[in-house]
Ligand SMILES: O=C(O)C1=C[C@@H](OP(=O)(O)O)[C@@H](O)[C@H](O)C1
């Protein structure tokens with residue numbers, strides 16, 4: 001029974017860094033994710049004057065409830081949307097002038113509704129080039145707090161950023177949310193705020209955050225459930241078995257729900273108290289699935305869809321078009337390169353069974369996958385490569401965003417699943 005050790009959650013590490021930086025006291029984070037996104041987040045905090053000790057298995061953060069330790073800083077957020085959206089929000093609670101910029105793709109990704117909400121709360125935030133995009137400057141003078149309305153229909157990260165900010169404001173926040181995608185990520189935020197001493201209230205679409213700040217703690221980071229999806233999918237398509245320790249019934253991450261999709265397709269799934277096991281059990285079935293809540297796993301499902309006996313249709317995933325790339329089109333293009341029949345619409349993708357192209361004919365090689373700099377495209381099509389010979393990538397290294405050691409770990413699993 002191969003057990004796979006999955007690195008820490010990107011989303012939980014980013015939140016933990018924010019909370020620890022804002023808390024009163026010293027926080028220890030156990031098993032943080034070490035990857036481009038989270039190291040970029042920690043580096044950004046460093047630029048803002050926070051002190052972070054980074055030992056391999058535990059990070060120690062000196063909290064500063066009063067905000068950044070420097071009066072001015074230039075912060076490069078790399079390719080990480082959590083960094084690019086959470087750090088300017090944290091900085092707003094301090095006193096000083098802070099400039100933020102990001103990678104070319106992150107500059108293209110939106111944050112307009114978050115900046116509008118911050119401005120509605122009195123924050124002096126200016127976009128340098130394009131309204132609602134990086135680069136931007138926050139001239140921070142603390143945040144009074146109060147009522148604000150937010151459209152989080154494009155990204156739940158806008159709401160997470162405001163929730164995290166709430167306890168750092170003088171009066172607390174009442175956030176009315178009109179639209180919301182990726183709702184389980186908000187649950188992660190609320191659960192983690194609780195671990196740092198803050199209880200968020202809920203009245204329908206209104207989130208109520210009390211003032212008063214965070215308490216330092218020791219916090220253990222769960223393995224990343226989105227990363228685990230590639231390993232679970234590998235079991236499902238090879239008829240093998242994979243167990244991921246550390247992700248069980250009490251897991252915070254909604255993306256563990258991907259195993260329910262695999263179960264509907266015919267895999268055997270056991271979610272235990274502190275581990276999840278997926279066992280491939282013959283031919284996978286087609287499925288129609290709404291992935292609004294777990295859209296980071298859309299590419300994982302798309303990449304294994306040709307191996308199902310019926311069509312696979314994934315719905316309600318419009319916002320995957322504004323991630324590290326336009327994931328709906330990137331998945332469609334790469335599946336077509338492999339010979340699959342695929343259609344897309346504004347917020348859906350449908351994949352018909354089978355691969356009719358070169359890949360399925362003996363003696364021919366698969367295809368080079370166009371990565372678009374997107375870690376999830378590479379990790380997803382690595383799963384396809386278990387069944388299609390000759391799958392290669394134009395930019396395999398882009399997995400560094402969330403899992404620098406992915407190819408080694410996946411290669412090792414491949415050896416155990418397909419000796
Ligand atoms: O809050 C978070 O940590 C995340 C929320 C999700 O984004 P959206 O809310 O933009 O869908 C997810 O796709 C992203 O990988 C991480």
Ligand SMILES: C=C(OP(=O)(O)O)C(=O)O
Pocket residue numbers: 079080081082296323324376402
């Ligand atoms: C969308 C993703 O990342 P982010 O939005 O945090 O950059 C992701 O990891 O799939």
